[in-house]
Amino acid sequence: MSATFAEKPARKLFEYPESLREAFIRTEGISFGNGDHVTSAEIWDYMTLEAPARFPHSFDTRPAYGGRLSSDVEFFSGIKRAWFAISLKDRALKASQLGVPLVLTQGGQTMEPYYAAGGIPLRPGLVMQWARDMQEGLSLRESDARGVEILEAGRNRVSIDACNQIAAHAAIDNGVVPIALVAPYLALRCSDMAYLTESHRNHKRGIPLQVVDFPIDQEGKPWAADLVASELRKMVAKIAQLSGKKVTDDDLWENIRYANTARGLAREIHHLVWNAPELPINSSDLGAIPHLANDFQGDPVATIQLLHQIRDEVNARIAAGVRGHGVQKDPKRLFICGSCVGPNQHNVERSGGYCAGRDDSWNLLTLEVEENGDPYQALAESILSYPYEQPTEKRADWTIQAARDSKARGVIFMYQWGCNYQSGVSRMISDIVKAKTGLPTTFIEVGELGRSEATEQSENRVEAFLEMI
Amino acid sequence: MSTEFQLENGIFAGVDVGSLGTKSVVLRGTEIVGKVIIPSRLNSEEGGQEALDLVLEDAGLTRADVDFIVSTGYGRISATYANKTVTEITCHAKGANFLHPNVRTILDIGGQDCKAIRVDENGAVADFAMNDKCAAGTGRFLEVMANVFKVPLSELGDLSLRATQAIPMSSTCTVFVESEVISLLARGENPANIIAGIHQAIANRVGGLFARVGIESEVYFSGGVAKNIGMKRAIEKALKVTVAEPRFDPQLTGALGAAALARAFAAKENLAREAAI
């Protein structure tokens, strides 16, 4: 290798055009549950000055980076949503410093009891990203390298057969992020969550651990709901011990109402988008909505405000016939199954596609908690009715309905290397959907959970699938 | 001859038949008097015999002069010339202890596996861990990578030191890494940065092995890959240890340990004979 190799020039970071500022700062700000208010001017300054300096990787523009900011800069509530997600780290840290317990949850669950008990729940994906961002100023590659370092520490301590979400557990073990309690629902989405939670038990840090069981084959079994309800009570009591809050049924009802409201708004937005003559927002903006509505990202009140703004802006765009930036005319819509991973939405759109929904997050939006009776029992019954967590043949039927609702022209089942549980039914769901609808389906194993390098193998498969449709 | 005399003056040979190289060392007492490395043959029995003949030639000795032969490495199972076979884990431990009596931690990256070994003061294995199936990090893997980058294997380490930034690579699977390398080269990434990333990935896997057995500086790095300066630096950085400066060709550690064990076994047999008389 004799030739010297010229380093490529550093890529320019994503910038929101200054020309949009005036119009943006005239829009509504966001109010929080604790009375704080953030103006649109403050949001603009954060997204154009502060965040690019502190978290440059979030503003990376390389095509291979699936987590790129949405290119639809004129979708103002999308900018606010991005701000809300990026600013979660600061808010969580501040909350933790004020004594609010941060709790690690599963990816595929709802969050009402955590907030009711005075905690803030965080999914593994959020914790993994947050762990990297505890060191600021990192480029995308540096952030990836830091992520790999944390991931390897987890693998070395537990097993290299673990899926990449072990990075979240490693970050907690090593004190990188201030998680006070590991307390997921053992929703069937992930069979490893139980063992990863268990893996903390021998660690000197002594983080308290709790799991809420998810009984299988649960339909028509009141004893299953009783079990979940009793375990929810125990979990709430545990969080309340840490937060110091005296939790009443009213606290839980309040959060159930927030969650029902958020889910209702998110459903409304999805149906508006799916049924509009032109897709008014792109896949990135649509794909972020379930995470927002399911998690609240630290604050239910702010989340609901933001969802209202998103809904109103989507309505306005539909009325004006606006198509989301990056979306091609009549794109081939894909419905994504599996969990934790999905295709690079920008690449999908570049190849003439559109990510219309993901089963793992969309399914949580389709249920409501009955607002009467005992709140724990009501919650338990709704948890046990997650469509994604039903017997697989039933889940597949729900998937078919979701694919129809989203007007999908193809279904891709994706799972992360190391995932035993979703991978086990990847073929089955694909086969059932194909047999009953005639839609093209495929299933793909990927390795990119928490990583952004070298995703070409996965992208090739998705692109080829789109070409086939 | 008396055991004492034998220990001082006996001839002991070790033959290490690995997947890439076949190595042999001869001791006279505790003095190294012959050493050889040849590429491994398809027929491991023949390769072992050949290495043994060559090392004796190097030492100016014949087969008749040898008191005891120990064979090790994956080819040990067909070593009819050997008096005894011992695993390379035990031999590497013994060989490292022979050269560096104060070292308690050994890393061996061979052709088809890597090992983390803890030893006691006598060179006996106290604990060990070896790579799990499919994990990236063997000599063979680096050989394949050298082909991909079209450089001699001996230059891979130096090339990694020219990196401006190590690119994070997968370490769960050799095949994944290879496809990642091809993607990155297609994207125009600096090969030195990719190679540095590969070394880092291997160091991470090694770190995993040591997490299971514990680590203590200085670390003795044995096996052919120990000659790769980039790998040495990556290990030192990832594991936060110092790698001991080798006093002997690290690729010969196993064969040396086998020879040292041959000496010990011969002495034991001799003692038993003396006791029986």
Place this chain on the structure above:
Amino acid sequence: MPTTLNTLRKIRQAVDNRPAEIDDLKAAGAKVVGWINYNVPEELILALDLVPVRLGRGGDDHLVEHGSRWISTKNCVYVREIVGLFAENEDPYVKATDLVAVDATCMQVFRAGEVVQHYFNKRIAILGVPRNFATPEGGEYFRHELKHFAGKLEEFAGRKLTRSALADAIGLLRGIRSGLDELYTWQAADDALIAWEEVLDVVQAGNVLDRRQYIVLLRELLSELQEKQATDEIRDKFQDVRIFISGSIIPPGDRKIIHILEDLGARIVGDDIWSGLAPQLDVDVVEPTVEAIADAYLGRVPHGALPYLDLASDRRLANLGKLLERFQAHGVVYHTLRYCDPYTFKGTETKTVLQNKGIPFLELHTEYASSDQEAIRTRAEAFVEMVRNRNLIEA
């Protein structure tokens, strides 16, 4: 493996004859419940006059490959082979099975049940198992769940459970478990007439044989051992390394690790695997009711797939410690199958726990393909060398 024990030969013959026997039973109207996983109570199956067969084999990479087409390559080989067995439909017990009973102890095995139901048209009955198995709420859940499961079995059998039938079945299985426990004690003696592998074969013969015939054979075997042990015949005492096996399942058909260890001169003297000794221990059914059976099963040696969040009170580990002492093991070989996450994730932790007791530990992480035979052999051999050295044992 040749043996001097006549009863062992009879048991092997009985196993060879069993498929034809089951065919005859079915022709006469009997129904077969093939079950998989860990916590399906055979007491219920027997009490309803159904024929229980514990399904599942290992060691066959071809079946693993076949199974991978329906489930996933990211599932453990045991689970893939289960699916492969159903896919090929040549195993006599799979063919004979009228109802597949699956419990949810190991979630991957449960997934195999779903796949088998969907692709191979097998009727399935599912039994949920609480993850929080040691809590009163978990116990309450399991009582209800088992009653519901019993109802499904009753519907299948076309008859109801009676107290006396339950009492009989409970007594029968109690006898079998205690007999097997006794057999384990026999095999661990220095001058044992029966090897651990032979005992594992006897345990696994019990997966398929008529349970009433099986207990007779078991008692005969124990008597034969007693008689032969009492003779003046001088037998060699075993001198080499005593190894205890822990970790993932070792089902019928999978003997790779065992044969490698034995070839190296090591002797296996015990196990706590969920296809060996573990299911025989601590099942204490206090009265002939479904609820009592539920309580007893949750009280047995826990399966590694059921998470337990407090290390100090982990019964599985406590039992492991007790058994190591009982069988005077020099070291532990912790065998894990690739993608068997419940046991693999606990490997390092188990090693630390045992290291604190001064017990050497080796994890052998493997699959059914023979491609790693030499690699496994090297690791096992190095471990045996290390343990010999530590205990000053001559090979």
